[in-house]
Amino acid sequence: MKSKTCSKCGEEKPISQFEARKDSRDGYRQYCRDCKKSQTRKAWQKWADKGNLKYWNRRARSLNSKGSRRNGIAGEIISNSKPLTGLELMELYEKSPLCLYCELELTPTKVVFDHKQLLSRKGEHSIGNLSVTCIDCNQLKKARTDGEFRKFLSSYLARFTLIPR
Ligand SMILES: [Zn+2]
Numbered sequence: 235m236k237s238k239t240c241s242k243c244g245e246e247k248p249i250s251q252f253e254a255r256k257d258s259r260d261g262y263r264q265y266c267r268d269c270k271k272s273q274t275r276k277a278w279q280k281w282a283d284k285g286n287l288k289y290w291n292r293r294a295r296s297l298n299s300k301g302s303r304r305n306g307i308a309g310e311i312i313s314n315s316k317p318l319t320g321l322e323l324m325e326l327y328e329k330s331p332l333c334l335y336c337e338l339e340l341t342p343t344k345v346v347f348d349h350k351q352l353l354s355r356k357g358e359h360s361i362g363n364l365s366v367t368c369i370d371c372n373q374l375k376k377a378r379t380d381g382e383f384r385k386f387l388s389s390y391l392a393r394f395t396l397i398p399r
């Protein structure tokens with residue numbers, strides 16, 4: 235078999251565009267890779283928007299995974315901490331779905347969880363040290379602690395004399 239028609243988009247595509255699937259009649263999925271991907275994304279978005287615990291569990295898993303922090307002090311702290319749970323994240327978000335700094339209202343997928351005291355500076359990997367932030371504030375905060383960032387913000391914003399007050 236060289237090609238197959240996707241039962242979702244109706245396009246005929248090369249067989250390499252279909253994932254193998256043992257339990258299907260022809261050995262391939264009915265949906266092409268693109269359709270499969272967009273289906274997964276949609277389902278994911280739906281869970282997230284509904285505030286489904288499954289969504290927060292996945293966020294917790296990624297927060298608990300050391301990833302690139304494997305070798306440094308941050309990785310060590312994560313290894314020695316009780317893993318964060320999806321329920322904790324969900325409760326933190328529901329208590330206040332606003333960015334801690336600019337108070338922008340955030341949908342679940344827009345939330346960036348921030349360690350107020352950085353792990354690299356011996357902050358705890360615990361829900362008490364976590365805040366809900368938007369991506370802009372989070373990027374601006376960078377390697378600053380919560381306290382340092384607040385100081386930085388007030389002096390930084392004061393420099394913008396063009397903003398009418
Ligand atoms: Zn398709």
Ligand SMILES: [Zn+2]
Nearest residue numbers: 333336368371
């Ligand atoms: Zn913000």
